[in-house]
Amino acid sequence: xxxxxxxxxxxxxxxxxxxxxxxxxxxxxxxxxxxxxxxxxxxxxxxxxxxxxxxxxxxxxxxxxxxxxxxxxxxxxxxxxxxxxxxxxxxxxxxxxxxxxxxxxxxxxxxx
Numbered sequence: 001x002x003x004x005x006x007x008x009x010x011x012x013x014x015x016x017x018x019x020x021x022x023x024x025x026x027x028x029x030x031x032x033x034x035x036x037x038x039x040x041x042x043x044x045x046x047x048x049x050x051x052x053x054x055x056x057x058x059x060x061x062x063x064x065x066x067x068x069x070x071x072x073x074x075x076x077x078x079x080x081x082x083x084x085x086x087x088x089x090x091x092x093x094x095x096x097x098x099x100x101x102x103x104x105x106x107x108x109x110x111x112x
Contacts, residue, residue: 003031003038016044024049038109045070045104050097059108061087068102 011030019027024046032039037059045068054074062085069080073095079085087093089111 002036003033003040006031011042019043022049022051025051036110038107040107041105042066043102043104043106045098045102047099047101048097049101051095053095054092055094056090056092058089059110060089061085062107063087064105066103066105068098068100070096070098070102070104072096 011028014028014030016026016028019025026044026046028042028044030040030042032041043063064085065079065081065083067081069078071078072093074093085093
């Protein structure tokens with residue numbers, strides 16, 4: 001199975017849910033392939049949300065900050081609206097926090 005085919009649509013009516021064990025980090029799934037694990041989503045960081053520890057995963061992750069900002073505690077750097085990131089599998093990142101909240105667009109996929 002692959003991601004479904006969609007023409008342009010307004011995602012405002014799609015549901016939001018808690019993304020992970022991090023309270024205050026929510027996701028709105030735009031499309032996904034349950035077989036491969038590929039996903040495209042919005043991530044909403046509520047004001048004051050933070051992660052614990054460095055993150056490492058086995059998939060590619062591309063992100064663009066649409067609004068707000070996140071602060072990387074390890075890099076001691078703030079990334080804000082318009083910033084883009086591309087993280088290959090195994091890349092260490094975080095921990096992070098978002099004092100005022102943020103909205104990100106994210107694509108996750110696996111390469112063969």
